[in-house]
Amino acid sequence: MSINFVPNNIPEKTIERLSEYRRTLLDCLNKGITHLYSHTLAGIHGITAVQVRRDLMLIGFSSDTKRGYDAQVLIDFIGNILDDRNVMNIGVVGMGHLGQAVTQYFTGKRSKLKIVAAFDIAPTKVGTTVAGVPCYHIDEFQKKIKDHNIKLILLSSPTDAAGSFVQPIIDAGIKGVLNFTSKPLNFPEGIYVEDYDIITLLEKVAYFVKECELHSRKK
Amino acid sequence: MSINFVPNNIPEKTIERLSEYRRTLLDCLNKGITHLYSHTLAGIHGITAVQVRRDLMLIGFSSDTKRGYDAQVLIDFIGNILDDRNVMNIGVVGMGHLGQAVTQYFTGKRSKLKIVAAFDIAPTKVGTTVAGVPCYHIDEFQKKIKDHNIKLILLSSPTDAAGSFVQPIIDAGIKGVLNFTSKPLNFPEGIYVEDYDIITLLEKVAYFVKECELHSRKK
Numbered sequence: 001m002s003i004n005f006v007p008n009n010i011p012e013k014t015i016e017r018l019s020e021y022r023r024t025l026l027d028c029l030n031k032g033i034t035h036l037y038s039h040t041l042a043g044i045h046g047i048t049a050v051q052v053r054r055d056l057m058l059i060g061f062s063s064d065t066k067r068g069y070d071a072q073v074l075i076d077f078i079g080n081i082l083d084d085r086n087v088m089n090i091g092v093v094g095m096g097h098l099g100q101a102v103t104q105y106f107t108g109k110r111s112k113l114k115i116v117a118a119f120d121i122a123p124t125k126v127g128t129t130v131a132g133v134p135c136y137h138i139d140e141f142q143k144k145i146k147d148h149n150i151k152l153i154l155l156s157s158p159t160d161a162a163g164s165f166v167q168p169i170i171d172a173g174i175k176g177v178l179n180f181t182s183k184p185l186n187f188p189e190g191i192y193v194e195d196y197d198i199i200t201l202l203e204k205v206a207y208f209v210k211e212c213e214l215h216s217r218k219k
Numbered sequence: 220m221s222i223n224f225v226p227n228n229i230p231e232k233t234i235e236r237l238s239e240y241r242r243t244l245l246d247c248l249n250k251g252i253t254h255l256y257s258h259t260l261a262g263i264h265g266i267t268a269v270q271v272r273r274d275l276m277l278i279g280f281s282s283d284t285k286r287g288y289d290a291q292v293l294i295d296f297i298g299n300i301l302d303d304r305n306v307m308n309i310g311v312v313g314m315g316h317l318g319q320a321v322t323q324y325f326t327g328k329r330s331k332l333k334i335v336a337a338f339d340i341a342p343t344k345v346g347t348t349v350a351g352v353p354c355y356h357i358d359e360f361q362k363k364i365k366d367h368n369i370k371l372i373l374l375s376s377p378t379d380a381a382g383s384f385v386q387p388i389i390d391a392g393i394k395g396v397l398n399f400t401s402k403p404l405n406f407p408e409g410i411y412v413e414d415y416d417i418i419t420l421l422e423k424v425a426y427f428v429k430e431c432e433l434h435s436r437k438k
Contacts, residue, residue: 012423019422023401045403082422084429090421101320102417113425151428154421176428178420182242184264192427194420198321201397201413202309202373203238203301204231206332208411209370209395210303 014055015082020045021052022078025071037068083112091150092118093165094157095125095135098180102156107131116148138168145172152176159183233274234301239264240271241297244290256287302331310369311337312384313376314344314354317399321375326350335367357387364391371395378402 024044028036038056039049056062056069061077063069092099095118103115118135120126126137136144144150153174155165162181169177170188177193179185182200187193243263247255257275258268275281275288280296282288311318314337322334337354339345345356355363363369372393374384381400388396389407396412398404401419406412 015423015426016419019419020403020416023418024403027402044405046405082426084425084432088425088428097316097320097323101316104316105417106421113421151432152421152424175431176424178424183246184239184243186263186265190431192424192431194424196415196417196420197239198324198415199242200235200238201415202325202332202371204234205371205395205397205411205413206303206307207234207301209307212394212409212411213303213370 010058010081014058017045017047017051017055018059018078018082021055022075022082025069025075025078029071029075034071035065035067035069036071040068079112087112087114088152089114089116089148089150090152090154091116091145091148092133092154092156093120093138093141094155094161095120095122095130096156096158099154099156100130102154102180103133104131107133113152115154117144117150119144141168142172145174150174152178154178154180155185156180229277229300233277236264236266236270236274237278237297237301240274241294241301244288244294244297248290248294253290254284254286254288255290259287298331306331306333307371308333308335308367308369309371309373310335310364310367311352311373311375312339312357312360313374313380314339314341314349315375315377318373318375319349321373321399322352323350326352332371334373336363336369338363360387361391364393369393371397373397373399374404375399 021041024041025036038052042049042052059077059081061074090113092103092115095103099118099120103118106115115133118130118133119138119141120135121138125135128135150172151174153169153176155162155177157165159181162179162183162185166185166187170191175191177185177187177191179193179195180197182197184195185193240260243260244255257271261268261271275293278296278300280293282293309332311322311334314322318337318339322337325334334352337349337352338357338360339354340357344354347354370393372388372395374381374396376384378400381398381402381404385404385406389410394410396404396406396410398412398414399416401416403414404412
């Protein structure tokens with residue numbers, strides 16, 4: 001994970017948790033639960049109630065009801081913090097298995113974020129659609145980014161090719177990249193990059209499993 | 220991300236970075252670069268040289284050569300920390316687009332970690348293989364976990380179904396879970412869980428893009 005700028009005082013981890021709280025609150029509303037205490041929300045997320053209250057204090061949310069937080073009110077409040085007023089358009093670079101999976105997985109999940117275009121070089125992919133999203137040749141990148149008003153790129157190309165997309169992404173004026181490849185990418189200040197590498201995380205989980213086993217054997 | 224136990228003194232973030240350093244070092248070796256300075260490694264990863272040296276100090280690695288770190292020596296050293304002596308077997312629960320993508324993406328990438336079995340309920344998937352990995356019915360979970368000596372579960376089921384796999388995973392004696400669903404899962408102490416939710420990360424990147432735009436408009 002690399003942070004090139006922090007535009008205000010809300011910590012990255014709080015932003016992540018707000019997104020997670022909102023999903024839990026939506027889930028609760030669907031089940032007919034309209035109010036939640038901070039300790040209930042904390043329990044679901046495996047953190048402390050103090051952490052939940054601190055996060056909500058940071059965004060200026062307060063609740064004086066004895067029934068806990070009103071789920072719908074809190075959902076709207078978090079939405080005002082996290083979401084753009086307009087829908088934010090996303091482009092996917094690389095429509096291999098991972099790009100296709102993410103496109104299909106994501107479609108319809110969040111109304112304020114929308115995957116609107118994909119890019120690849122393979123003749124079998126260019127000109128097709130996945131979950132209603134058209135796939136263009138990477139040669140059309142600059143034009144289609146502008147046509148579709150794309151603000152955020154999800155990079156799911158083969159790792160070897162990842163570096164070649166850095167300059168086009170900068171040139172297109174993109175300000176946010178979610179990088180699924182195993183290659184750390186150097187973007188200039190002002191572009192927010194989140195690295196999301198599966199192998200790193202699998203290796204990390206595997207390490208803790210191994211340590212846990214060594215530890216039990218020693219006992 | 221939830222940490223249920225920390226088996227030794229190496230911080231989680233250091234473990235992640237060690238995995239990333241190793242991948243960069245392997246990449247350098249492939250390009251014929253045999254030695255790297257800490258500031259070179261730091262530059263590639265967008266961190267400080269002090270951070271790199273601190274991480275390597277934590278694992279007891281020191282280098283007195285003026286040519287920088289010997290890539291192969293450091294790769295082996297990191298391997299001794301991260302890897303199990305034997306191959307660690309992984310099971311994938313949920314062979315939708317995401318499960319299939321991860322299985323195909325991962326196959327052959329790391330010799331010490333191996334996806335050996337997948338589980339689903341759909342008749343179109345049970346009995347098939349993806350990238351050489353057999354897909355079993357979830358009813359066979361306990362048996363196949365034992366047969367294949369699986370230590371780690373990668374959970375890529377639909378989010379709604381995620382909760383139903385917690386007890387079977389506990390019963391099977393699994394000690395590590397990489398959770399791709401949008402649902403936070405409560406596992407007991409002693410099971411290491413890494414949540415890896417795409418929507419949370421996309422929302423986070425989108426938030427920073429939005430803030431960056433608001434900030435530029437104000438100028």
